[in-house]
Amino acid sequence: MTLNSKAPSGPLAEKWNNHKFNLKLVNPANKRKYDIIIVGTGLAGASAAASLAELGYNVKTFCVQDSPRRAHSIAAQGGINAAKNYRNDGDSVYRLFYDTLKGGDYRAREANVYRLAQVSVNIIDQCVAQGVPFAREYGGLLDNRSFGGAQVSRTFYAKGQTGQQLLLGAYSAMNRQIATGKIQSYTRHEMLDVVMVDGKARGIIARDLVTGQIERHSAHAVVLCTGGYGNVFYLTTYARGSNVTAIWRAHKKGAYFGNPCFTQIHPTCIPVSGDHQSKLTLMSESLRNDGRIWVPLKKGDNRKPEDIPEAERDYYLERIYPSFGNLVPRDIASRKAKEMCDQGRGVGASGLAVYLDFSDAINRLGESTVASRYGNLFDMYKQITGENPYKTPMRIYPAVHYTMGGLWVDYNLMTTIPGLYACGEANFSDHGANRLGASALMQGLADGYFVLPYTIGDYLAGEERKEVSIDSPEFVAAEKNVKDQLQKLLSINGNKTVHEFQRELGLIMWNHCGMARNENGLKEGIEKIKALRAEFWKNIKVPGVGEELNQNLERAGRVADFLELGELMMQDALQRNESCGGHFREEYQTPEGEALRDDDNYAYVAAWEYKGENQPSEMHKEALEYEFIKRSQRSYK
Amino acid sequence: MSGNMNLTLKVWRQKSQNAQGAFETYEAKNISPDMSFLEMMDVVNEDLIKAGKEPIAFDHDCREGICGMCSMYINGRAHGPLKGVTTCQLHMRSFSSGETITIEPWRATAFPVLRDLVVDRTAFERIQQAGGYVSVNTGSVPDANAIPISKENADEAFLSAACIGCGACVAACKNSSAMLFVSAKVSQYALLPQGNVERKERVLKMVSQMDQEGFGNCSNTEACEAECPKEIKVTNIARMNREFLRAKLFS
Ligand SMILES: Cc1cc2nc3c(=O)[nH]c(=O)nc-3n(C[C@H](O)[C@H](O)[C@H](O)COP(=O)(O)OP(=O)(O)OC[C@H]3O[C@@H](n4cnc5c(N)ncnc54)[C@H](O)[C@@H]3O)c2cc1C
Ligand code: SF4
Ligand code: FES
Numbered sequence: 061m062t063l064n065s066k067a068p069s070g071p072l073a074e075k076w077n078n079h080k081f082n083l084k085l086v087n088p089a090n091k092r093k094y095d096i097i098i099v100g101t102g103l104a105g106a107s108a109a110a111s112l113a114e115l116g117y118n119v120k121t122f123c124v125q126d127s128p129r130r131a132h133s134i135a136a137q138g139g140i141n142a143a144k145n146y147r148n149d150g151d152s153v154y155r156l157f158y159d160t161l162k163g164g165d166y167r168a169r170e171a172n173v174y175r176l177a178q179v180s181v182n183i184i185d186q187c188v189a190q191g192v193p194f195a196r197e198y199g200g201l202l203d204n205r206s207f208g209g210a211q212v213s214r215t216f217y218a219k220g221q222t223g224q225q226l227l228l229g230a231y232s233a234m235n236r237q238i239a240t241g242k243i244q245s246y247t248r249h250e251m252l253d254v255v256m257v258d259g260k261a262r263g264i265i266a267r268d269l270v271t272g273q274i275e276r277h278s279a280h281a282v283v284l285c286t287g288g289y290g291n292v293f294y295l296t297t298y299a300r301g302s303n304v305t306a307i308w309r310a311h312k313k314g315a316y317f318g319n320p321c322f323t324q325i326h327p328t329c330i331p332v333s334g335d336h337q338s339k340l341t342l343m344s345e346s347l348r349n350d351g352r353i354w355v356p357l358k359k360g361d362n363r364k365p366e367d368i369p370e371a372e373r374d375y376y377l378e379r380i381y382p383s384f385g386n387l388v389p390r391d392i393a394s395r396k397a398k399e400m401c402d403q404g405r406g407v408g409a410s411g412l413a414v415y416l417d418f419s420d421a422i423n424r425l426g427e428s429t430v431a432s433r434y435g436n437l438f439d440m441y442k443q444i445t446g447e448n449p450y451k452t453p454m455r456i457y458p459a460v461h462y463t464m465g466g467l468w469v470d471y472n473l474m475t476t477i478p479g480l481y482a483c484g485e486a487n488f489s490d491h492g493a494n495r496l497g498a499s500a501l502m503q504g505l506a507d508g509y510f511v512l513p514y515t516i517g518d519y520l521a522g523e524e525r526k527e528v529s530i531d532s533p534e535f536v537a538a539e540k541n542v543k544d545q546l547q548k549l550l551s552i553n554g555n556k557t558v559h560e561f562q563r564e565l566g567l568i569m570w571n572h573c574g575m576a577r578n579e580n581g582l583k584e585g586i587e588k589i590k591a592l593r594a595e596f597w598k599n600i601k602v603p604g605v606g607e608e609l610n611q612n613l614e615r616a617g618r619v620a621d622f623l624e625l626g627e628l629m630m631q632d633a634l635q636r637n638e639s640c641g642g643h644f645r646e647e648y649q650t651p652e653g654e655a656l657r658d659d660d661n662y663a664y665v666a667a668w669e670y671k672g673e674n675q676p677s678e679m680h681k682e683a684l685e686y687e688f689i690k691r692s693q694r695s696y697k
Numbered sequence: 698m699s700g701n702m703n704l705t706l707k708v709w710r711q712k713s714q715n716a717q718g719a720f721e722t723y724e725a726k727n728i729s730p731d732m733s734f735l736e737m738m739d740v741v742n743e744d745l746i747k748a749g750k751e752p753i754a755f756d757h758d759c760r761e762g763i764c765g766m767c768s769m770y771i772n773g774r775a776h777g778p779l780k781g782v783t784t785c786q787l788h789m790r791s792f793s794s795g796e797t798i799t800i801e802p803w804r805a806t807a808f809p810v811l812r813d814l815v816v817d818r819t820a821f822e823r824i825q826q827a828g829g830y831v832s833v834n835t836g837s838v839p840d841a842n843a844i845p846i847s848k849e850n851a852d853e854a855f856l857s858a859a860c861i862g863c864g865a866c867v868a869a870c871k872n873s874s875a876m877l878f879v880s881a882k883v884s885q886y887a888l889l890p891q892g893n894v895e896r897k898e899r900v901l902k903m904v905s906q907m908d909q910e911g912f913g914n915c916s917n918t919e920a921c922e923a924e925c926p927k928e929i930k931v932t933n934i935a936r937m938n939r940e941f942l943r944a945k946l947f948s
Contacts, residue, residue: 107835110835111835114835127765127818130765132764134759134765144841184841188841188844189838190891191831193852193889196846196847196852197848200846218855219855231825232830233830238826239827247819247822270812299758299759299764300759300760333731338733338739439781443788444788446788509835509836603746603750608812609815
């Protein structure tokens with residue numbers, strides 16, 4: 061199959077408008093004859109569900125938590141970008157477009173990114189109208205802050221709880237539609253397969269997580285908004301339940317997986333404290349606006365930070381990147397932190413941390429201003445580490461935070477399976493090889509509020525307006541497969557727990573496919589994963605039965621999928637013989653240690669096709685053409 | 698390791714909603730003070746699985762105090778001993794070796810137990826569906842800065858909107874009242890011009906749904922505020938009462 065991005069031609073600024081005009085429409089009276097399933101109710105899913113229901117479609121939503129409001133989006137801290145130029149500081153749609161493409165190291169589609177920047181302004185309007193309490197200035201208008209990778213202030217925020225407030229806004233819009241009956245919300249439900257009829261996505265198989273019942277649900281189109289798959293690394297900033305299952309099972313049914321190895325490692329997280337650790341906590345990137353990052357000049361200097369004089373500190377980001385300083389993009393900040401620690405200049409008991417110091421900001425602005433900007437983050441830090449960041453610098457270290465890869469989608473957000481869409485972090489679009497801060501919330505809401513509601517109609521207009529039966533042989537077969545797999549997991553009764561397997565896999569991923577990758581390491585990693593996967597299917601121990609609330613069974617299925625995904629990620633990292641964005645191959649770097657891109661050979665999206673159990677996947681390429689901007693070596697110096 | 702603790706846990710075990718529940722006692726050995734409470738539970742569960750027993754079911758997701766999923770009643774207090782802290786952010790350094798810790802689910806008629814420490818909080822969903830929104834469709838809105846809002850009101854609305862919907866207020870209240878939760882949402886919109894148009898209808902509908910769900914009355918003991926991990930203030934309840942009276946009077 062050749063990949064068709066469906067990106068419209070014509071002038072950049074006109075593409076989306078022209079495209080919208082050319083899309084087929086569903087007559088308002090006919091919309092209620094179409095059913096749409098939306099899996100996932102984070103920013104992408106909740107906004108899509110509400111908007112589609114408002115248009116008149118019948119929507120069913122699914123999420124694994126007990127409420128749509130608890131999706132992982134709730135945890136986003138720092139903010140959301142929009143090209144409003146309310147600061148009068150030179151921002152524009154074009155600049156946001158340019159920053160996003162450059163930040164992604166020129167591995168995203170021009171047309172998609174431009175559209176994202178265009179609709180960003182509508183998102184803020186929508187959220188404010190819903191009653192989202194963004195931070196304001198004394199004059200009553202909206203406040204902004206700046207974020208990594210940008211030299212303008214375009215980030216809107218609600219203290220350190222922006223994701224929460226945006227999600228509650230989208231959730232409230234969903235609730236309004238649930239009340240009218242246009243949305244049926246299924247909570248504590250996990251999708252375990254996509255059902256295909258005549259080559260099209262026609263429904264899902266889901267498990268009721270309370271009763272364990274397996275259910276069939278049909279629709280004319282299925283939308284996956286199930287978030288990122290970073291938990292393949294085990295220790296991450298993701299919520300514990302974040303997983304790849306929905307998109308992986310869709311991948312196995314024919315949806316190509318785009319750039320699986322593009323992972324974002326966030327530079328400012330609280331370091332690991334011991335083996336018991338179950339997750340890592342992010343300290344929002346916004347802290348880099350006022351915090352200064354440093355390590356001691358000398359190796360192994362284990363004096364207390366307060367006792368190290370200015371002259372013996374190395375503010376390495378300010379030194380290496382004078383124009384962006386502490387605000388360089390995440391991939392660069394993370395890599396440099398690792399470099400400092402590799403040089404033996406890391407701090408804290410493990411030596412795997414650098415300082416993020418607020419003493420200058422506190423002197424300049426006063427403690428109360430710093431508290432009003434970051435109070436909840438400082439409290440969180442103190443609660444977790446037992447240390448007071450107003451008095452002593454925070455210790456931070458990079459951690460896995462976001463996955464730029466995901467299901468390949470065209471300009472309409474449709475995967476390679478007709479009728480199957482992917483939105484938000486679950487798709488691969490828009491961020492290229494590295495995502496800029498505050499752009500995930502923007503993308504999730506852009507997809508859900510302003511893109512999918514237009515593009516899905518184009519597909520539905522061509523579909524028959526009759527209910528899809530759940531009694532077809534395809535539904536029966538998909539249900540049986542799901543039941544068989546659950547039964548298999550329960551019956552092995554080996555010696556190792558799901559938890560043990562997940563940790564082991566995470567360690568392999570981190571060591572072989574983490575912040576720095578190389579050919580030998582990746583090849584070894586692939587062998588290790590294969591061995592671990594084989595062991596999993598012989599030695600997993602899942603207690604209990606299927607017909608009950610069984611958290612271990614849920615998790616076992618997810619780990620089984622991670623064990624397959626991990627191998628594909630390594631395969632993808634192995635084929636990409638260049639460094640770009642979050643993908644750093646040690647063999648490909650400049651003499652100064654910066655990522656060395658190879659545009660002649662690797663300016664493409666790697667879209668992987670599943671070929672069957674234990675068969676090598678096949679890579680397809682979507683060439684990335686740059687019509688409007690010139691690619692340059694990224695420089696933040 | 699020295700400094701590690703040994704604890705005794707008394708945990709509520711209940712197989713399903715209709716099953717009979719009871720306390721079971723477990724030993725939690727060699728627990729590091731740096732562990733979070735839920736990480737301690739993970740350790741206990743691993744031991745249970747290895748011993749061929751059923752692990753303890755409990756809700757959790759973000760493990761950083763924002764999703765509102767975790768919900769344990771620890772030593773007679775919702776979310777445990779610390780003020781302004783969810784169960785998932787509680788660390789074992791808040792306990793001492795040798796201690797016995799009692800762990801129960803939220804107890805309220807409107808929150809039936811589904812299994813062990815997991816309860817059904819969908820009553821909260823239905824209250825939100827009754828009116829917890831501003832009726833605006835996607836796309837049909839003015840420019841964001843066309844609606845100036847005083848910083849004071851915006852900040853106060855934010856504080857009310859910071860509720861994570863965990864249900865600790867209900868669990869902490871001897872009457873199982875949901876007033877703090879409902880009033881936080883009502884207040885957020887009452888403080889903002891966007892919420893003004895539907896102001897009366899909203900409070901009437903949400904309160905009526907709250908009553909139908911079987912939550913108790915508020916008798917002003919303020920246990921809710923004391924236990925709320927997000928420190929939502931009881932002044933929200935006073936505001937909701939005013940909103941409710943006003944709506945009744947003028948409807
Ligand atoms: C700590 C943290 C802070 C962040 N801060 C920012 C920030 O400041 N700015 C920014 O732009 N981005 C930020 N991000 C990134 C951003 O939050 C996410 O990328 C974004 O919220 C993802 O939204 P989503 O809607 O795609 O998916 P999610 O919010 O992850 O939602 C996934 C949904 O899918 C459901 N689901 C998953 N699998 C299944 C299944 N099999 N069956 C049924 N349902 C399923 C879940 O229940 C959930 O409802 C942050 C991320 C983290 C981890
Ligand atoms: S008011 Fe407080 S205790 Fe009650 S649900 Fe909200 S956050 Fe939880
Ligand atoms: S697990 Fe999310 S608030 Fe505790």
